[in-house]
Amino acid sequence: MMQPVKPPSHTEEWYRCLWNPSAWTNPSANYRYLMRFADNLLKMGSVDEMERFEMLELATGAFCHHIEEAPPAWRNPAADYDIYDEAGVQTGSLSGNRVFRHEPGMKPGPMEFFAQIHEAEGDRPVITRTYAQYGVFRDRYIYTETGQKLTLVETGKLVDGKMIKRLDDPDTYRSIIDAGLIALEEGDMVRYVALWEREQFSIFRQCSSCCDRFELREDCHSCKGMGFIEDPLCPSRLPANHPAHGASLKK
Numbered sequence: 001m002m003q004p005v006k007p008p009s010h011t012e013e014w015y016r017c018l019w020n021p022s023a024w025t026n027p028s029a030n031y032r033y034l035m036r037f038a039d040n041l042l043k044m045g046s047v048d049e050m051e052r053f054e055m056l057e058l059a060t061g062a063f064c065h066h067i068e069e070a071p072p073a074w075r076n077p078a079a080d081y082d083i084y085d086e087a088g089v090q091t092g093s094l095s096g097n098r099v100f101r102h103e104p105g106m107k108p109g110p111m112e113f114f115a116q117i118h119e120a121e122g123d124r125p126v127i128t129r130t131y132a133q134y135g136v137f138r139d140r141y142i143y144t145e146t147g148q149k150l151t152l153v154e155t156g157k158l159v160d161g162k163m164i165k166r167l168d169d170p171d172t173y174r175s176i177i178d179a180g181l182i183a184l185e186e187g188d189m190v191r192y193v194a195l196w197e198r199e200q201f202s203i204f205r206q207c208s209s210c211c212d213r214f215e216l217r218e219d220c221h222s223c224k225g226m227g228f229i230e231d232p233l234c235p236s237r238l239p240a241n242h243p244a245h246g247a248s249l250k251k
Contacts, residue, residue: 009046010037010041010044010046011041011046011047013037014034014038014041014055017030017033017034018034018055018058018059018062026076027063027067028063028193028194028196028197030063031059031060031062031189031193032190032193034055035056035190038052038055038056039052041055056189060189063189063193067196074140074152074235075094075117075137075140075152076154076157076235077097078157078158078159079154079155079157079158079235080093080094080095080154080155080157080163081093081094081095081152081153081154082094082152082153082155083099083142083150083151083153084151084238084241084242085148085150085151086148086149086150086241087241088238088239088241088242089104090104091150092114093108093155094117094152095110097116097117097118097119098110098113098116099113099114099115099116099117099126099134099142100112100113100114101114113129114128114129114134115127115128115129115134116129117137123136123137123138124136124137124138126142126144133145135148135150140152151239152235153235153236153237153238153239154166154235154236155236157201159201164201165236166202166203166234166236167198167199167201167202167203167204168202170204170226170228173199173202173204173228174226174227174228176195176198176199177199177227177228179191179195180192180196180199183195203230203231203234203237204228204229204230204231205229205230205231205234206227206228207220207222207226207227207228207229208222209221209223210222210223210227212227
């Protein structure tokens with residue numbers, strides 16, 4: 001007689017989420033999940049205060065590792081994108097894994113998709129509703145079977161049920177960086193992760209010339225003393241062949 005499979009305990013499930021690389025696709029979201037999970041385990045009596053502290057230390061270490069080691073992701077499942085052809089003309093959009101073909105300014109219904117991006121290692125196949133191979137998705141591009149190279153341009157991301165655009169105000173961005181450093185120095189990881197997430201969802205990146213170091217920043221010609229610059233590879237940046245190239249999507 002077969003013995004029933006014993007389901008994993010809540011604590012085992014927590015560690016499974018901690019060590020599962022795919023769970024860290026969105027580092028800040030998984031960190032918050034593990035924090036809430038550990039708090040609930042303490043309330044349930046599954047762990048004591050010392051065990052909870054050790055779990056939070058592990059989660060913090062894993063978060064720091066993944067934000068340093070993970071390669072930049074061009075496509076976020078929670079974001080929407082416009083799709084441009086090689087002439088800089090919008091030919092459609094992408095929502096989740098669904099590809100829509102339409103003219104600029106149009107907004108098709110969720111079931112009017114033309115094709116879907118299928119998850120896979122390396123190049124991800126783009127398959128039409130009739131199960132034909134439309135192309136492959138790589139980095140921020142869709143390479144079609146007919147030889148086209150289509151560019152994805154991010155238009156917004158769903159956060160807490162609300163679609164928001166990337167932060168594009170330099171003063172606000174500076175204040176978030178400074179607040180994040182204070183939170184890190186004070187050991188307030190919950191606040192630090194929240195600020196880090198907002199910092200990442202912006203059109204800026206750290207200046208590679210001065211690295212935002214105070215003693216170098218003031219005389220830095222690359223960033224003009226700001227410590228950061230507009231990211232030329234920002235997912236919301238319009239393609240080079242677009243008439244408004246160089247302008248980021250504004251609120």
